[in-house]
Amino acid sequence: MTNRLPMASLIIVVGVLLCITSYAEDPDEQILTRIQEHIPKLTNRRGDRLPILIWESPNLPTGIENHTVRETQSVFLDRGLLPLCNRCANRYQVNRYLPVFQYWKERDFPVCFLPQGWMETPFVRRADGPSKIDHQPPAAQSADFPCAAQMLEIVSQRPQSTDIENVLTTLKGNSIDVKLIVVDWESGPYLRFKYEETQWTERAAAEAAKCPHCQIAFDRNSFENPTRFAKLTDQVRSGAAKKMLCEPVRQFYPDASIGNFFTWPINRAPATSGHHPAYGFENSGLNVLMPCMYMNAGWGGAHRNQSHMNWNAFHYCLDAFSPAAAVRKPGELLIPWPHTYLGGTYLYLAQDARALPEPWVMAEMARHMLLRGAETFAIWVDTALGEYPVDYPHQKYAKMGQLVYDVAGIQAGYNEMLAHNDFLRQAQPMTFEVPGKPNELNSTTACWSGMKSTEKALVRTISFDTNGQSTGTIQAFGKSYSLPFGSRGRSWWLFPDGRVEELPR
Secondary structure, three states: OOOOOOHHHHHHHHHHHHHHHHHOOOHHHHHHHHHHHHOOOOOOOOOOOOOEEEOOOOOOOOOOOOOOHHHHHHHHHOOOEEEOOOOOOOHHHHHHOHHHHHHHHHOOOOEEEOOOOOOOHHHOOOOOOOOOOOOOOOOOOOOOOOOHHHHHHHHHOOOOHHHHHHHHHHHHHOOOOEEEEEEOOOOOOOEOHHHHEHHHHHHHHHHHHHOHHHHHHOOHHHHOOHHHHHHHHHHHHHHHHHHHHHHHHHHHOOOOEEEEOOOOOHHHOOOOOOEOOEOOOOOOOOOEEOOEEEEOOOHHHOOOOHHHHHHHHHHHHHHHHHHHHHHOOOOOEEOOEEEEOOOHHHHHHHHOOOOOOOHHHHHHHHHHHHOOOOOOOEEOOOOOOOOOOOOOOOHHHHHHOHHHHHHHHHHHHHHHHHOOHHHHHHOEEOOOOOOOOOOOOOHHHOEEEEEEOOOOEEEEEEOOOOOOOEEEEEEEOOEEEEEEEOOOOEEEEEOOOOOEEEOOO
8 A cells, every 4th residue: 555645745745855955965065065174185295105094984975976986085185085985895885986996096095995894794793683602501691701612613614705805806806906904893702991801801711611612612721810811812813813804815915904993912012900901913914003092072081171181182192002103013004093072972071061172182193193103094983974962062163073073183283294204214213101191281291202213303392281381301312302392392303413403383
């Protein structure tokens, strides 16, 4: 049976729709317009440095849908931005995206993409039934305690091998060279956040010890304490990444860089008491370190204090990034994921007028990360625009939208540092120290980062001290250099003969 509206009602509905559409700009056009309004084109040559990678949220325009690939993609590329083409997880989608990749190639941009679902879907919990990787009774069947033995079983079945082969065969057959593949794999045995804390790791080990499947697959000594269980989890997870992702990809692209969101070799860093992380990086074939730093309004106890928020954001990001930077090995890339929620899940915090980090702070953060070895940045957003109430306290950011807000500051710092790209390629980081504490705006906020070659060093200094500029001493080339630490940051060349030259601000 077909339901029909009375003619009068139909006229009203059509009239309402016309009223709505006559005042509403197409979401895709809004995104491009806001990017053009708030993010300037690069003024420095990108060279061989990877562009800033941006998550392809569902409403991010590609140009495929309206045959404007060149015009649409140029808005991103001109600003050093590269959408991650998350839909390219199967042959159908990668064929659709070929015009995008071909235009990138024409513009001398590397092909980097994030095939959403690779590595994730084989292990995710089904909403309509038991998990794909639950323990066997009498062990608890809980999402908190996924079964490592079941993961091994799934890996042996080579799930997704057809999709991976189809995607890479299509790209290879169209002369598309892949530089970087990133996955968003957060399912399965994974000890991070609360799960790496001793109490949770002990519980996970205890449940595994009761699982008949685990008893057969692993030595019982692996369940005796959190340290051994974390080692087991790490080995199983890295083995899955190696067999399901890294080895298949490198059969097609031997030199491809491969990373997983959040994952970095945390076990190379000094152990933290009471924590037993297992990220699955070592011996996996992954060679891109991807630490994550997500914030919301009022982060770290800043509440409505803008000065505290700026310092807290800078400190938190650099503090989360630097341990990964310190353990990076030659040949590995370092790409952090910074993000600040304007709304969404944490809208209530911003709506309470709690402070958000200003874009200049994120630009400063980007400069310091690049001076500690970052290759570029990856930006996740759940939506490119976002929805904000009429009384939203941060209207200037609402007008930018989530994506532009997250990118604007970082792109400004990235663009400035591109002027020194050739130098950065031959230099090494000078420090990974992160001084001070959140919410304490005193002399301990004086922070510096730098890269040094045999010929000179490039150093950036900044202080968030409310008492004003201070002076600090930096050691390089066997000499002491006394430099000012000011409120908006300053850059300097240091030379082995003791000379100091300030760069134009």
